[in-house]
Amino acid sequence: MKLVFATNNPNKLQEVQKMLPPSIQLLSLKDIDCFDEIEETAITLEGNAKLxxxxxxxxxxxxxxxxDTGLEVETLNNEPGVYSARYAGEPANAENNMNKLLTNMSDASNRKAQFRTSICLNLDGxxxxxxxxxxxxILTHKKGEKxxxxxxxxSPEGYDTSFAEMSSEQKNKISHRGLAIQKLVSFLSEL
Known part of the structure; x- marks a missing residue:
């Protein structure tokens, strides 16, 4: 079976291909000659994944x-959420996004947050x-280079390190995206 993963990120593509059964050939947007800029205009992660x-x-x-993935911070009413990639405005920049979040949380004692990934699969109609x-x-300062x-x-629950201090294998076992992809893979494996 051929299945398109709507991403331009070769690392994400390779990571997912390793998790899929050999009977599934994963294609990228480039593989199908899709160079469209797909607007993410929904107000939910699920909505953007569906779009x-x-x-x-x-x-x-x-x-x-x-x-689609978002970071939801409890004390900020689940911001930045669906706007995580563009939290500090355009151009989208991880460094600016982190700095804005740390500034907005400078006085916060509640630092609870969660990453959430939503995957939409269109399969045979x-x-x-x-x-x-x-x-x-959310940590009070940046830690790690990965x-x-x-x-x-x-810093995920039960760990004293940031995601950026973990190996990709360690992060993928516990991360939001890793868990969502594991559900997708087990669904596809049962077909």
Whole structure:
């Protein structure tokens, strides 16, 4: 079976391909000659994942899955949430996003947060949703050099390190995206 992962990130693509059964050939947007800028205009993570998956299925006719991820901070009424990638405005920049979040939380004693990933799978005319959540805390300063996005300021529950201090294998076992992808993979493996 051929399945499109609606991403331009080669690292994410390779990571997911390793988790899928060999009977599934994963294609990237580049593989299907999709260079469209797919607008993420929904107000929920699920909505954005659906927008991306539906765009590929409707325009290119492929079975497809897409994901969207957000960081939800309890004391900030679950901000930045669906706006996580553009929290500090355009151009989207992880460093500026982290700095804005740390500034907004400078006086906060409650540092509880969670990363949430929503995956939408369009398969043979049906739509399926999978999600993954990783609870933790926002650190007071950046720690670590690995990962991307908010990883240097997020410490998952039960760990005294940030995501940016973990190996990718360790992070993928407990991360929001890793958990959502595991649900997707087990669903696809049972087909």
């Amino acid at each position: 991306k998956a539906n765009h590929i299925t409707d325009k290119f006719g492929y079975n497809c899955f897409a994901d 049906k739509q399926f949703l999978f999600d993954g959540v990783c609870k933790g805390d 990962g991307f996005g908010y990883d240097p300021i997020f």
